[in-house]
Amino acid sequence: xxxxxxxxxxxxxxxxxxxxxxxxxxxxxxxxxxxxxxxxxxxxxxxxxxxxxxxxxxxxxxxxxxxxxxxxxxxxxxxxxxxxxxxxxxxxxxxxxxxxxxxxxxxxxxxxxxxxxxxxxxxxxxxxxxxxxxxxxxxxxxxxxxxxxxxxxxxxxxxxxxxxxxxxxxxxxxxxxxxxxxxxxxxxxxxxxxxxxxxxxxxxxxxxxxxxxxxxx
Amino acid sequence: xxxxxxxxxxxxxxxxxxxxxxxxxxxxxxxxxxxxxxxxxxxxxxxxxxxxxxxxxxxxxxxxxxxxxxxxxxxxxxxxxxxxxxxxxxxxxxxxxxxxxxxxxxxxxxxxxxxxxxxxxxxxxxxxxxxxxxxxxxxxxxxxxxxxxxxxxxxxxxxxxxxxxxxxxxxxxxxxxxxxxxxxxxxxxxxxxxxxxxxxxxxxxxxxxxxxxxxxx
DNA sequence: TCGGTTGCCAAACATTGGTTTGCCAACGGG
DNA sequence: CCCGTTGGCAAACCAATGTTTGGCAACCGA
Numbered sequence: 001x002x003x004x005x006x007x008x009x010x011x012x013x014x015x016x017x018x019x020x021x022x023x024x025x026x027x028x029x030x031x032x033x034x035x036x037x038x039x040x041x042x043x044x045x046x047x048x049x050x051x052x053x054x055x056x057x058x059x060x061x062x063x064x065x066x067x068x069x070x071x072x073x074x075x076x077x078x079x080x081x082x083x084x085x086x087x088x089x090x091x092x093x094x095x096x097x098x099x100x101x102x103x104x105x106x107x108x109x110x111x112x113x114x115x116x117x118x119x120x121x122x123x124x125x126x127x128x129x130x131x132x133x134x135x136x137x138x139x140x141x142x143x144x145x146x147x148x149x150x151x152x153x154x155x156x157x158x159x160x161x162x163x164x165x166x167x168x169x170x171x172x173x174x175x176x177x178x179x180x181x182x183x184x185x186x187x188x189x190x191x192x193x194x195x196x197x198x199x200x201x202x203x204x205x206x207x208x209x210x211x212x213x214x215x216x217x
Numbered sequence: 218x219x220x221x222x223x224x225x226x227x228x229x230x231x232x233x234x235x236x237x238x239x240x241x242x243x244x245x246x247x248x249x250x251x252x253x254x255x256x257x258x259x260x261x262x263x264x265x266x267x268x269x270x271x272x273x274x275x276x277x278x279x280x281x282x283x284x285x286x287x288x289x290x291x292x293x294x295x296x297x298x299x300x301x302x303x304x305x306x307x308x309x310x311x312x313x314x315x316x317x318x319x320x321x322x323x324x325x326x327x328x329x330x331x332x333x334x335x336x337x338x339x340x341x342x343x344x345x346x347x348x349x350x351x352x353x354x355x356x357x358x359x360x361x362x363x364x365x366x367x368x369x370x371x372x373x374x375x376x377x378x379x380x381x382x383x384x385x386x387x388x389x390x391x392x393x394x395x396x397x398x399x400x401x402x403x404x405x406x407x408x409x410x411x412x413x414x415x416x417x418x419x420x421x422x423x424x425x426x427x428x429x430x431x432x433x434x
Numbered sequence: 435t436c437g438g439t440t441g442c443c444a445a446a447c448a449t450t451g452g453t454t455t456g457c458c459a460a461c462g463g464g
Numbered sequence: 465c466c467c468g469t470t471g472g473c474a475a476a477c478c479a480a481t482g483t484t485t486g487g488c489a490a491c492c493g494a
Contacts, residue, residue, distance in 0.1 A: 022241075022326065022327070024239075024241035024242070025241070080408075083408075106326075108383070109239065109323075109383075110239070135408070138408065144408040145408070146408065147399065147402035147403060147406055148399035148400070148402060148403050149399070149427065149428060151427075151428070151430050152396065152399050152400070152403075152428055152430070153403060153408065155380075155381075155384050155430065156377045156400055156403050157377075158380070159376055159377045159378075159379070159380025159381065159383070159384075160373045160374075160376050160377045160380070161376075162376070162380055163372075163375070163376025163377070163379055163380045164372075164376065166325070166326075166376070167372050167376075179369065182364065182365035182366070182369050183365070183369070183373055185364035185365060186364060186365050186369075186370060186373050186407065187407055187408060188407045188408050189364055189406070189407040189408075190403065190404055190405045190406040190407030191297075191352070191355065191361040191362070191363065191370065191404060191405050191406075210366065210368075211366060211368070211369055213368050213369075213372065
């Protein structure tokens with residue numbers, strides 16, 4: 001029988017297991033079982049469990065920063081448009097790298113704590129700073145009219161999105177986009193967005209097509 | 218030397234330790250060390266580590282539901298006012314039961330997974346349902362004009378608040394209230410809340426007094 | 435065909451950390 | 465004053481699980 005490198009499989013299996021049980025609870029045995037191998041064999045690919053977590057989480061994290069960079073390059077669009085793109089992007093990446101991105105969000109704490117991941121802490125800080133700058137820019141040029149400090153606004157928006165892991169499971173691109181635009185509309189116009197503000201929001205997604213929601217929060 | 222029951226101390230120590238290291242990483246030894254006793258001695262108070270987590274988390278969880286109940290009893294105030302109270306309440310409880318409430322939010326997943334905590338899962342579901350109902354009521358009576366489904370709106374608001382654990386550490390009642398009202402203003406009016414919507418928001422908190430923010434997100 | 439490399443098995447290892455047990459000192463009500 | 469209760473110590477127990485080691489079979493390029 002053929003013997004291709006099963007590294008992608010391993011990554012996938014680890015992602016699944018980490019998502020279902022969390023990093024601590026997940027066992028190398030469980031991960032290995034998904035490939036039909038023994039736990040010891042995993043050490044042909046990585047030299048520790050934590051390194052496996054790193055590998056899983058690296059892809060979505062890097063994708064996030066990469067796209068953020070290209071978003072920064074966009075100096076033509078208005079701030080609101082760029083913010084919408086940011087929201088869309090984050091949800092798209094969440095879906096695209098699904099189990100991995102979920103794990104990333106879920107273990108931000110662990111990642112930032114471990115000295116192994118100083119790099120991630122930095123990546124995260126840069127991401128947060130970018131969002132904050134975007135908000136501040138909008139406030140400065142008059143597109144936004146903030147009722148709260150930019151730092152707080154930025155964190156609230158990011159939180160709204162990041163908490164999504166608890167109640168949303170990706171089902172497809174169309175739904176992802178719909179959800180992203182709903183969240184963006186909410187961020188932009190709040191609970192009153194349907195009224196007088198509707199005009200400046202542009203075409204809003206159809207609220208009649210229900211978005212799937214998990215029980216957990 | 219006197220021998221008072223050190224149960225409160227234990228609860229406090231456990232809360233601290235769970236917050237700093239997370240439930241899995243925290244060790245009974247570490248908790249015991251805070252009291253100057255041995256880990257085995259903890260079993261005079263609880264019969265398992267998980268029971269200790271339960272005990273820590275029970276207070277804030279129950280407080281949350283209790284206050285939610287009294288909020289439901291309020292049928293006089295408008296929906297917006299009740300929603301503001303809800304936001305204030307959640308942040309107040311977060312601060313009041315600080316280490317414990319933090320642990321509660323951080324381990325929602327673990328709690329809901331463990332069969333031990335079926336009760337909590339139910340509590341959480343009821344809480345979420347209440348928020349959703351509030352949003353829907355506001356949409357129905359015209360106070361709100363939603364740009365997204367009530368389920369999504371409710372979850373976004375709750376997420377915005379719950380994610381707070383990652384960047385906010387309580388420093389005092391005044392600041393708590395200020396933060397709560399900023400978040401509420403954001404939920405109600407979004408990024409444009411300072412403009413045309415300012416009137417209907419009433420007295421907004423002074424955005425000049427900076428709110429302390431942690432580095433993490 | 436041959437030598438090295440790869441991927442895995444099989445089993446043992448080590449250590450952490452939750453849990454159990456038996457005992458003892460101090461306290462406090464009757 | 466005495467006995468039951470409480471809270472803690474000391475040490476052992478034990479299970480889970482991350483990690484190591486040595487070997488072997490399949491594959492591959494030369």
